Amino acid sequence: MPMDLDSLLREKKFTSEEIDCRRLEIRNTVLDKSRYVTEGNFERIHNRDLERLYELYDERFFDDRIRATLAARGEPISFRLSSRMTRMGGKTVRTTYRIPRGRKRETEFEIAISETLLFQTFEDIEREVVVNGVTCRDRLDAMQRILEHELIHLGELLIWNDSDCNAHRFSGIAARLFAHTHTKHQLVTQSERALKKFGITPGSNVRFRFDGIEYHGVVNRITKRATVLVEDRDGELYSDGKRYQKFYIPLGMLETT
Numbered sequence: 472m473p474m475d476l477d478s479l480l481r482e483k484k485f486t487s488e489e490i491d492c493r494r495l496e497i498r499n500t501v502l503d504k505s506r507y508v509t510e511g512n513f514e515r516i517h518n519r520d521l522e523r524l525y526e527l528y529d530e531r532f533f534d535d536r537i538r539a540t541l542a543a544r545g546e547p548i549s550f551r552l553s554s555r556m557t558r559m560g561g562k563t564v565r566t567t568y569r570i571p572r573g574r575k576r577e578t579e580f581e582i583a584i585s586e587t588l589l590f591q592t593f594e595d596i597e598r599e600v601v602v603n604g605v606t607c608r609d610r611l612d613a614m615q616r617i618l619e620h621e622l623i624h625l626g627e628l629l630i631w632n633d634s635d636c637n638a639h640r641f642s643g644i645a646a647r648l649f650a651h652t653h654t655k656h657q658l659v660t661q662s663e664r665a666l667k668k669f670g671i672t673p674g675s676n677v678r679f680r681f682d683g684i685e686y687h688g689v690v691n692r693i694t695k696r697a698t699v700l701v702e703d704r705d706g707e708l709y710s711d712g713k714r715y716q717k718f719y720i721p722l723g724m725l726e727t728t
């Protein structure tokens with residue numbers, strides 16, 4: 472008789488050998504079945520790969536109880552690789568809405584994982600990459616670690632209606648099921664890459680060309696691209712009393728001055 476999701480989250484504990492073994496089976500299945508994820512440091516990935524990873528985790532770590540619980544409640548879940556998430560590794564969102572003129576509330580879930588962070592990690596910055604306290608050997612490994620964290624959020628939302636990865640309950644589940652010791656990722660962020668590879672950080676003076684014209688400005692913010700402020704009397708007024716025009720420039724196009 473399999474455990475229900477509630478007892479599984481409260482009680483189930485795997486040894487580190489069991490965890491390693493299950494993770495490896497999942498990894499090998501993905502590498503075997505995916506059209507895109509054919510090596511640990513894959514260059515392309517599809518939302519379907521994320522969904523497959525979820526199914527395998529549900530099977531090997533949650534006795535299929537996540538999908539069973541969602542199916543029993545008629546609550547769908549979808550998966551998305553996000554290019555806009557530049558700081559968070561993953562995100563689990565529950566949306567509840569009322570059907571027009573109906574009394575029923577409908578609930579759906581979405582798990583998003585940052586492909587931006589995944590792709591710029593294990594790329595041109597070489598250092599140890601730790602996610603949730605566990606060292607990752609490559610992109611697929613890091614992606615598994617992020618999804619493990621999000622699946623605990625999902626499980627908590629399903630059973631307790633709330634989820635907080637800084638709370639005791641979460642860290643207990645994360646330790647028992649996945650041997651996570653922290654809840655942070657150390658994937659390579661744009662700011663780190665900007666600094667290490669291009670020597671650029673917020674406040675840097677830079678020069679760049681845009682539509683054939685050379686501009687000089689100051690880096691204000693770094694996300695996927697850098698936000699560069701260029702003094703311009705027709706520009707927007709900023710808190711330092713000056714007016715600036717704002718540009719979004721790929722890091723590789725900036726030169727420090």
Ligand SMILES: [Zn+2]
Nearest residue numbers: 620624636654
């Ligand atoms: Zn979290």
